[in-house]
Amino acid sequence: MNQHLPHTDWCTRDHRCNLGEHRSAPLLVDLPGHGRAVLTRVRTDTGREHAEIRVRVALAATEPAARRQLASLLTDLRQVVTRAALAGRPRPRHAA
The missing domain is CATH 1.20.5 (Single alpha-helices involved in coiled-coils or other helix-helix interfaces)
Known part of the structure; x- marks a missing residue:
């Protein structure tokens, strides 16, 4: 990880911090039998932040x-x- 990008308050501080990104704990929206969404906040090694969203729908x-x-x-x-x-x-x- 770039030394100029310290952990954020929302970073989970796990092994991915050494892989060039900081990631939040995933937020889940689960509708049993219908679908699920997972949202994760990500900061890349360049400092750019993204929302990563995975959606699974029946x-x-x-x-x-x-x-x-x-x-x-x-x-x-x-x-x-x-x-x-x-x-x-x-x-x-x-x-x-």
């Missing part, structure tokens, strides 16, 4: 329905990533 047994689910997931993921990117921008300054 798909329908029939192909047309499963394809509709996949299309819906892709659409919704695009919206989530776009909203997160916009939320990270500086707030506009209002004239007084």
Whole structure:
């Protein structure tokens, strides 16, 4: 790990710190029988921070329905990533 990037308050301080990144403990959202999401905050050796999200969703047994689910997931993921990117921008300054 780059010596200029010390552990963060949220870092789990495990073996991955020596592999070029700091990682938080995973946050889980579990909907038994339907799906699971895992969110982890990551800081790379360059100092860039990311949210790593893994999602597992139970798909329908029939192909047309499963394809509709996949299309819906892709659409919704695009919206989530776009909203997160916009939320990270500086707030506009209002004239007084």
